[in-house]
Amino acid sequence: MTIDLVALRDNARAVKQLLNGARLCAMVKADAYGHGICETAAALRDTADCFGVAVADEAFLLQDKSAAAGKGAGKDILIVGPVEEYAAREAVRRDLNLTLANRENLDILISAARAAGKRARVHIKVDTGMHRLGIGNIGEFQTVLRRAASSEYIRLEGVFTHYATSDTGGDYAEYQYGEFRRFLGIAREALGERAYGRLVKHGACSGAILRDVRYHMDMARAGLVLYGCFPSPDLAGKIHIRPAMRVTAGVAQLKRCAAGDKVGYGNAYACPRDCLLAAARIGYGDGYKRAFSGNGFAVVRGARCPIVGKVCMDLTMIDVTNVTNMGYNDPVTFLGDGVTADELAARCGTIGYEILTAWHGTRVKREYI
Numbered sequence: 001m002t003i004d005l006v007a008l009r010d011n012a013r014a015v016k017q018l019l020n021g022a023r024l025c026a027m028v029k030a031d032a033y034g035h036g037i038c039e040t041a042a043a044l045r046d047t048a049d050c051f052g053v054a055v056a057d058e059a060f061l062l063q064d065k066s067a068a069a070g071k072g073a074g075k076d077i078l079i080v081g082p083v084e085e086y087a088a089r090e091a092v093r094r095d096l097n098l099t100l101a102n103r104e105n106l107d108i109l110i111s112a113a114r115a116a117g118k119r120a121r122v123h124i125k126v127d128t129g130m131h132r133l134g135i136g137n138i139g140e141f142q143t144v145l146r147r148a149a150s151s152e153y154i155r156l157e158g159v160f161t162h163y164a165t166s167d168t169g170g171d172y173a174e175y176q177y178g179e180f181r182r183f184l185g186i187a188r189e190a191l192g193e194r195a196y197g198r199l200v201k202h203g204a205c206s207g208a209i210l211r212d213v214r215y216h217m218d219m220a221r222a223g224l225v226l227y228g229c230f231p232s233p234d235l236a237g238k239i240h241i242r243p244a245m246r247v248t249a250g251v252a253q254l255k256r257c258a259a260g261d262k263v264g265y266g267n268a269y270a271c272p273r274d275c276l277l278a279a280a281r282i283g284y285g286d287g288y289k290r291a292f293s294g295n296g297f298a299v300v301r302g303a304r305c306p307i308v309g310k311v312c313m314d315l316t317m318i319d320v321t322n323v324t325n326m327g328y329n330d331p332v333t334f335l336g337d338g339v340t341a342d343e344l345a346a347r348c349g350t351i352g353y354e355i356l357t358a359w360h361g362t363r364v365k366r367e368y369i
Helices: 005-019 029-034 037-044 056-069 085-093 103-116 138-150 171-191 193-198 206-211 341-347 352-357
Strands: 023-027 050-053 076-082 097-100 120-125 154-160 200-204 219-222 245-249 251-257 275-280 297-300 303-308 316-319 332-335
Touching: 005 023, 005 037, 005 206, 005 219, 023 037, 023 200, 029 037, 029 352, 037 050, 037 056, 050 056, 056 076, 056 085, 076 120, 085 097, 085 103, 097 103, 097 154, 103 120, 103 138, 103 154, 120 138, 138 154, 138 171, 154 171, 171 193, 171 200, 200 206, 206 219, 275 332, 297 316, 341 352
Parallel strands: 023 050, 023 219, 050 076, 076 097, 097 120, 120 154, 154 200, 200 219
Antiparallel strands: 245 332, 251 275, 275 316, 297 303, 297 332, 303 316
16 A cells, blocks of 8 residues: 555645645544554644644544654544543543543533643534434533533633535535534524634534535634545535555466366356466455455556456466566556455445545555555
8 A cells, every 4th residue: 555645735725725824723533544653643634724633542542642752743633533532631631632522522522621630621522413422412512611611620612513415415414504603603602702702613524524614603623625536526626635555466376277267265256368467465454355256457557457257365366468568577457456345445435534444454564655
């Protein structure tokens, strides 16, 4: 696997320009969507205003490795999920931005801040219609807001939400935007203009960033677009970005097969003619899904070569008959060179996010260029 750091930087600059003054929170959760959390954060540190992760352990890793490498220092990290109790005190001690998602969560953060001897920096998450995380009840929001604002152990720094359909558009995103504005109005009334004005208001993910500038607010949390993919086909071309990830594999063996020869587990494929097959060193043990069995292509020397037979744990067979002078040193590209995450996702009934984050294991080695 190769990761193009120049592409990551260019993508981030393009998003930053689109935000027109709003802060950019670069989402580097899930190992930066499979691109490597520490390397990606280092590449984006001059463009991103802060970083976003899902869990405390990701934030700890990013802080520790960035400090050790002398990179990324001074950037805030927002943990967008509620911090588990075991990690809360350390998260407060490290001055991380923490999500307050419910009353129980507030109790955990107050206790952790008391133990750490410092105030917890908090963003309140409101549920405007996704029904996953956050405070969705107005009465509960008012109670939590008042208690947090009056606590000596809490420093309110933001209020945010998350859109369920910003990638596909439609009325529901607009409904959520209206609900978010309603919650913000309540926060303004409860806190007063000065305290409210200091809060960072944010809700936009990649889809919302591209779909409507009103969703940008004070800060936007960019994820998929930073890595060169669009959240939906109708948003393609809204901004100039390019994929940063390329996945290639070497050839373990070239094998000439006769017409009628059966290939792989279950005799799932019969050669329709005499052909040359390449066993590439990649399989579902590395994240290349078994769903691509007989249902995809790899690229060799610019030519699309079909996947034949069942994708194995360690190997995938491709038909390279039409590749002139195919050799053992020819790299086989499974993502990149025209094969996009969206194409792969469509072939196996998933989304590009899952394709990017699927690569795993010690055999998948990243090279940064």
